[in-house]
Amino acid sequence: MAQAAMVETASRDGLDWPTLFATRSARMKASEIRELLKLLDQPDVISFAGGIPDPALFPADAFSAALTRALTGPGRGAALQYSVSEGYRPLREWLVGRMASLGVACSIDNIMITSGSQQALDYLGKLFLTRGDTALVGWPTYLGALQAFNAYEPTFDRLDPFANRSTDDYRATAAAAGGSVKYAYVSGDFANPTGETLDRTARGRVLDLAESLDIAVIEDAAYQSLRYDGEEIEPILALDIARHGSIEAARTIYCGSFSKTLAPGLRVGWVVAARPVIAKLVLMKQAADLHSATLNQMAIHTVASDGFSAQVDTIRGVYRGRRDHMLSALSRHMPEGVSWTRPDGGMFVWVTLPEGIDGAALLARSLETARVAFVPGRAFFADGSGANTIRLSFSCASEAMIEEGIARLGKVVRQQL
Known part of the structure; x- marks a missing residue:
C-alpha cells in the first residue's frame, strides 16, 4: 500500500x-x-x-537546383552520408578564396564549418571560459553572444578601444571576479544592435589591447558583406596577419556566416583561425553533432560558387x-x-x-x-x-x-x- x-x-x-x-x-x-x-x-x-x-x-531557385544536383548527381551518396567534422572540403576551398579576397591568407586547415556562426560563438565560449573568467564585450553587444558565453559562467567587462584604462586595471578587475581575461569579442562591421562600424584605428586599438593582455580576439563578421556606403575595411584578422606575418601567429578568430547573404535556414557558418584553435573546435564538433549537414554545405557551395557576388x-x-x-x-x-x-x-x-x-x-x-x-x-x-x-x-x-x-x-x- x-x-x-x-x-x-x-x-x-x-x-x-x-x-x-x-x-x-x-x-x-x-x-x-x-x-x-x-x-x-x-x-x-x-x-x-x-x-x-x-x-x-x-535565391530559392538556385538552391532548388543545387539541392537537386546534390541528390541526383554522381556524388549523391555523399550528400546523405556522414562526413568529416571539419566540413565539406569544396566549400572550405571556396572559403579560402573568399577569405583571400578580404586580405586573409589561410588554408583549408584553418577553416571549420559550423551550424551557423552562433554555434561558433558557443564553441568558443566553451573553449576559452572557465567559471569566473572575463570576456570583454561591447556596451551594448550582440545578445546572442551574451547568451552563448553566459552558459560558461563568465564575468563580462566593457570593451572600449579608446578607453583610458590600463592593462593592470583589466587584469585586476578580472582577478577580483575570480579569473582572468580570456578574449575580446568584437563585431566590427555594422554591429548588431547599433549598426556601427569600427574604423581601422579602432580595430588596431583592439589588437593593441589584446596583445597587451595576451588574449584572443573573436571577430564576429556576420554582416561584413552588407556594406552600402563608404570604403571597405579589412577584417581584424587581416590586420592581425599583416602585423605578425601569418595566420598561425595571429590571435584573432574570425566567425563568418552565410545566413545574412544566402539563407539562414540552412545554418552554415565558418570559423577561420590558427590550426591549434581549429583542432580543438573540431573535437568539440565531433562531440556535439559530428558535423554540419553535408547536404546543406553542398547546396551552399554550389550557390556561392555560381553567384555569391x-x-x-x-x-x-x-x-x-x-x-x-x-x-x-x-x-x-x-x-x-x-x-x-x-x-x-x-x-x-x-x-x-x-x-x-x-x-x-x-x-x-x-x-x-x-x-x-x-x-x-x-x-x-x-x-x-x-x-x-x-x-x-x-x-x-x-x-x-x-x-x-x-x-x-x-x-x-x-x-x-
Missing part, C-alpha cells in the same frame, strides 16, 4: 527537475528577440524587431533603400531629444530615447496603441543598463511599412515626453 502511494505521488507531482539542473542553467535566459519574432505572424503588427533577412530575397549586390541594393527610408522617416517623425545611428550597412538602426523613457515600457505601449514592434535595448547590455535605447531593423520592412511604422512610433514617443 505504501509503495503504491509513493508511485502515485511521484506520478502526480513529477520529478523535481530544477534540483538536477547544473548551476549554470540558471544563467540561461530566453531571448527577447526570439519571443518578438512571434509577432511576425500577426498581420496587423508592423515589425522592426527581427534582425532577419527578407525571405523574398533568398551577384546575390550580395542584389540584397545590398534593396537594404540600402530601406535603410535610407528609415533614416529619412526618423528625421521627419521623431521628436526632439531622440537620436539614432546612421549605419553604413547591416540591418539595424540604434535609437537613444530621452532619459526617463524605458524601451520595454515603450514597446508595451507601442504594441497596444500603435501595433509597432521593436527590440528594447536593455537586453544588449551585459549589466542590464541601456533602458532608454531600442533597436530597429529595416531588413524585412517595405518602404511603405517603414513610413507608416515610424510615424506611428514617433507619436507614441511624443506621448511619453
Whole structure:
C-alpha cells in the first residue's frame, strides 16, 4: 500500500527537475528577440524587431537546383552520408578564396564549418571560459553572444578601444571576479544592435589591447558583406596577419556566416583561425553533432560558387533603400531629444530615447496603441543598463511599412515626453 502511494505521488507531482539542473542553467535566459519574432505572424503588427533577412530575397531557385544536383548527381551518396567534422572540403576551398579576397591568407586547415556562426560563438565560449573568467564585450553587444558565453559562467567587462584604462586595471578587475581575461569579442562591421562600424584605428586599438593582455580576439563578421556606403575595411584578422606575418601567429578568430547573404535556414557558418584553435573546435564538433549537414554545405557551395557576388549586390541594393527610408522617416517623425545611428550597412538602426523613457515600457505601449514592434535595448547590455535605447531593423520592412511604422512610433514617443 505504501509503495503504491509513493508511485502515485511521484506520478502526480513529477520529478523535481530544477534540483538536477547544473548551476549554470540558471544563467540561461530566453531571448527577447526570439519571443518578438512571434509577432511576425500577426498581420496587423508592423515589425522592426527581427534582425532577419527578407525571405523574398533568398535565391530559392538556385538552391532548388543545387539541392537537386546534390541528390541526383554522381556524388549523391555523399550528400546523405556522414562526413568529416571539419566540413565539406569544396566549400572550405571556396572559403579560402573568399577569405583571400578580404586580405586573409589561410588554408583549408584553418577553416571549420559550423551550424551557423552562433554555434561558433558557443564553441568558443566553451573553449576559452572557465567559471569566473572575463570576456570583454561591447556596451551594448550582440545578445546572442551574451547568451552563448553566459552558459560558461563568465564575468563580462566593457570593451572600449579608446578607453583610458590600463592593462593592470583589466587584469585586476578580472582577478577580483575570480579569473582572468580570456578574449575580446568584437563585431566590427555594422554591429548588431547599433549598426556601427569600427574604423581601422579602432580595430588596431583592439589588437593593441589584446596583445597587451595576451588574449584572443573573436571577430564576429556576420554582416561584413552588407556594406552600402563608404570604403571597405579589412577584417581584424587581416590586420592581425599583416602585423605578425601569418595566420598561425595571429590571435584573432574570425566567425563568418552565410545566413545574412544566402539563407539562414540552412545554418552554415565558418570559423577561420590558427590550426591549434581549429583542432580543438573540431573535437568539440565531433562531440556535439559530428558535423554540419553535408547536404546543406553542398547546396551552399554550389550557390556561392555560381553567384555569391551577384546575390550580395542584389540584397545590398534593396537594404540600402530601406535603410535610407528609415533614416529619412526618423528625421521627419521623431521628436526632439531622440537620436539614432546612421549605419553604413547591416540591418539595424540604434535609437537613444530621452532619459526617463524605458524601451520595454515603450514597446508595451507601442504594441497596444500603435501595433509597432521593436527590440528594447536593455537586453544588449551585459549589466542590464541601456533602458532608454531600442533597436530597429529595416531588413524585412517595405518602404511603405517603414513610413507608416515610424510615424506611428514617433507619436507614441511624443506621448511619453
